[in-house]
Amino acid sequence: MLEEGLFERYQPDAVVGLHLLSNFRVGTVAVRAGPLMAEADRFTIVVSGRQTHGSRPWSGIDPILVSARIIDGLQSIVSRRVDLTRSPAVVSVGAIKGGIRYNIIPDQVELVGTIRSFEDDVREGIYADIERIAQHTAQAHHASATVEIQRPTIVTVNDPTLTRRLRPSLVTALGAEQVIEAAPSTVAEDFAYFAQAIPGFYFFVGSTPEGQDLDQVPTNHSPMFDIDEQSLTVGQKALLQVSLDFLAGPAASQ
Numbered sequence: 001m002l003e004e005g006l007f008e009r010y011q012p013d014a015v016v017g018l019h020l021l022s023n024f025r026v027g028t029v030a031v032r033a034g035p036l037m038a039e040a041d042r043f044t045i046v047v048s049g050r051q052t053h054g055s056r057p058w059s060g061i062d063p064i065l066v067s068a069r070i071i072d073g074l075q076s077i078v079s080r081r082v083d084l085t086r087s088p089a090v091v092s093v094g095a096i097k098g099g100i101r102y103n104i105i106p107d108q109v110e111l112v113g114t115i116r117s118f119e120d121d122v123r124e125g126i127y128a129d130i131e132r133i134a135q136h137t138a139q140a141h142h143a144s145a146t147v148e149i150q151r152p153t154i155v156t157v158n159d160p161t162l163t164r165r166l167r168p169s170l171v172t173a174l175g176a177e178q179v180i181e182a183a184p185s186t187v188a189e190d191f192a193y194f195a196q197a198i199p200g201f202y203f204f205v206g207s208t209p210e211g212q213d214l215d216q217v218p219t220n221h222s223p224m225f226d227i228d229e230q231s232l233t234v235g236q237k238a239l240l241q242v243s244l245d246f247l248a249g250p251a252a253s254q
Contacts, residue, residue, distance in 0.1 A: 029174060047067050067098065154193065
């Protein structure tokens with residue numbers, strides 16, 4: 001929509017969004033000003049060795065072993081080089097692809113994973129560390145490695161001024177005790193591009209019913225994810241109140 005010029009044609013004053021989340025109980029909403037959700041980047045590491053028979057590992061270069069050492073090294077980036085007290089970050093390997101037979105050491109292994117971060121300097125430092133760890137670890141084992149990083153999303157930021165203006169609308173709709181402060185979340189949302197173009201306000205709607213342990217309930221992307229459908233009514237009520245209050249405010253009367 002942005003690429004096709006929708007905001008230029010209609011020139012909205014603000015953009016508002018919401019998302020159900022199992023982390024909170026039904027009836028509650030969670031919001032914060034400033035950075036709310038992380039940027040989610042994708043990295044691909046291709047480790048190249050030399051194929052050989054599994055019975056003669058010394059006659060080849062094992063990219064599976066190298067990949068294991070790289071994965072181990074990647075875990076030190078966040079645990080040892082990122083100041084998590086200042087800015088959250090995550091580096092996770094999600095898939096390992098390599099080999100076709102139990103007794104053959106392959107030529108290549110591909111690792112794919114995700115980086116979650118909130119600040120440019122932290123992000124650039126993680127990129128550089130991934131590159132160094134992959135290439136130097138591979139070199140130490142006579143292999144080679146290439147790294148590719150893609151940035152499909154950016155940090156979702158709630159405009160502070162708009163958040164101060166619209167948070168009271170959530171209180172009006174649901175009550176003060178039902179509106180809680182959200183912690184920064186390492187999930188990502190392409191709503192971020194809307195909020196980069198114009199002031200944005202995004203909040204989470206709790207979907208877990210009373211009586212369930214919030215630490216044990218299946219998360220949103222679990223195959224066991226379930227919701228209390230009352231959360232749909234809560235979200236609708238909150239979004240309507242926010243919209244009506246905004247339209248009745250100073251920007252709408254000019």
